[in-house]
Amino acid sequence: VDRQSQFIQGYRVMYRQTSGLQTPSAWQSLEVKVPAERTAVLTNLKKGITYEIKVRPYFNEFQGMDSESKSARTTEEAPSAPPxxxxxxxxxxxxxxxxxxxxxxxxxxxxxxxxxxxxxxxxxxxxxxxxxxxxxxxxxxxxxxxxxxxxxxxxxxxxxxxxxxxxxxxxxxxxx
Structure with a gap:
């Protein structure tokens, strides 16, 4: 991996909503343009929802293999609208x-x-x-x-x- 890291220009953190829907939503992505960066913060996620998340390295127009998908659930809050x-x-x-x-x-x-x-x-x-x-x-x-x-x-x-x-x-x- 260290020898290949010179060929990594950045990462795409890809995520989609998987709970509360009949089928998962479309993938959204966050660009991490610093190859040495190993963390990313996903913002504006819905509360109390499960998301599927994976990471894909890239170099120019070349895409690497996706990482294994992980699931994470955001924290619930009290409903923000009435019945x-x-x-x-x-x-x-x-x-x-x-x-x-x-x-x-x-x-x-x-x-x-x-x-x-x-x-x-x-x-x-x-x-x-x-x-x-x-x-x-x-x-x-x-x-x-x-x-x-x-x-x-x-x-x-x-x-x-x-x-x-x-x-x-x-x-x-x-x-x-």
Whole structure:
């Protein structure tokens, strides 16, 4: 390798996203133009995503063999956007004390990792009327019963990753 290093002009660090997609994304590359350099920092990677990484030496237009691919996952963060399309409606007849809440996940590029659960806040005008609920990430709607007639409730929903709870949805109000 030392004898061949005089023929290495630089390296291409090639990387692509492999998680969160049906097929891996296209390869992106970072040029390392100093042959003696043995490290590179990849910037602007998505949070909580697995990347495949390999290195290719080059000399002018000649390309060397790719290194063995390695996988690395970026650190998760709490979601940076709220769940989308939050809807709240009463369930049953006019005297019902139950509501149905439904939502869609935050946009993919704001999930910042694997969504583990959703937190739902159903807040009345006093703390004794508050009901909070946590549901698994696969669930997209929930019914909350036992609400008090004559009370206005404020409903908010947020997604959570292993790094924490993300941004709450805009409040939805409903009078029971």
């Amino acid at each position: 989308q399309s939050v809807t709240v409606m009463t369930v049953g007849n006019n005297n019902s004390t139950s509501i149905s809440i439904s939502w869609d996940p935050p946009p993919t590029d704001h999930q910042n990792g694997l969504i583990q659960d959703y937190r739902i806040w159903c807040l009345g005008n006093e703390t004794r009327f508050h009901i909070n609920k946590t549901v698994d990430a696969a669930i997209r709607s929930v019914v909350i019963g036992g609400l008090f007639p004559g009370i206005q409730y404020r409903i908010e929903v947020a997604a959570s990753t292993s790094a924490g709870t993300g941004v709450k949805s805009a409040p939805q109000h409903i009078q029971i």
